[in-house]
Amino acid sequence: MSISCGLEQLAAHQAIHTSVTADLDAAMRLLHVSMRSGSHNEAYELAGVIVTIWTERELWHVHTEEAALYRHIPAMAPLQRDHDLMEQWVCEARSALEREGQVSAFVLSRLEALAALLHTHNQEELRQLRLSLHDPL
Numbered sequence: 574m575s576i577s578c579g580l581e582q583l584a585a586h587q588a589i590h591t592s593v594t595a596d597l598d599a600a601m602r603l604l605h606v607s608m609r610s611g612s613h614n615e616a617y618e619l620a621g622v623i624v625t626i627w628t629e630r631e632l633w634h635v636h637t638e639e640a641a642l643y644r645h646i647p648a649m650a651p652l653q654r655d656h657d658l659m660e661q662w663v664c665e666a667r668s669a670l671e672r673e674g675q676v677s678a679f680v681l682s683r684l685e686a687l688a689a690l691l692h693t694h695n696q697e698e699l700r701q702l703r704l705s706l707h708d709p710l
C-alpha cells in the first residue's frame with residue numbers, strides 16, 4: 574500500500590481512535606452525571622465540549638481518512654456512510670444546542686447515537702485495515 578498519511582499504520586491509527594474515544598466517553602459520562610443531578614448549565618457546557626471534540630478531532634480524522642486512506646482500500650467504501658452520518662449528527666447536535674440553549678432530549682439522543690456509531694465504526698475500520706495489510710494493494 575503506497576500511502577504516507579500514517580493512518581495505514583495499524584498501531585498509530587488505533588492510538589488515534591483510543592485517544593478520541595476515551596475523551597468522548599469520559600465527557601459523555603460527565604454529561605450523564607450532570608443531567609441526572611439537574612446541573613443544566615454544566616450539562617450545556619459539557620455538551621459543547623463534546624461537540625468540539627467531535628468537530629476538531631474526530632471529524633478532522635474522518636476527513637484525513639477520506640482524503641488519504643479510503644481511496645486506497647476499496648473495502649472501506651461502505652464505511653463512508655458512517656462518516657456521512659457523523660457529519661450530519663454533529664451538525665444537528667450543534668445547531669440544536671445553539672438554538673435551544675440546553676441539552677434537550679434531541680441533543681442527548683444525537684450525542685448518544687454518535688458515541689455508539691463511533692465504537693462500531695472504529696472496530697470495523699481497523700478490521701478492514703488489518704485485512705488490507707494481509708492482502709496489500
Ligand SMILES: [Fe+2]
Pocket residue numbers: 635638652656694698
Ligand atoms: Fe473512519
Ligand SMILES: [Fe+2]
Pocket residue numbers: 586590634638695698
Ligand atoms: Fe479511523
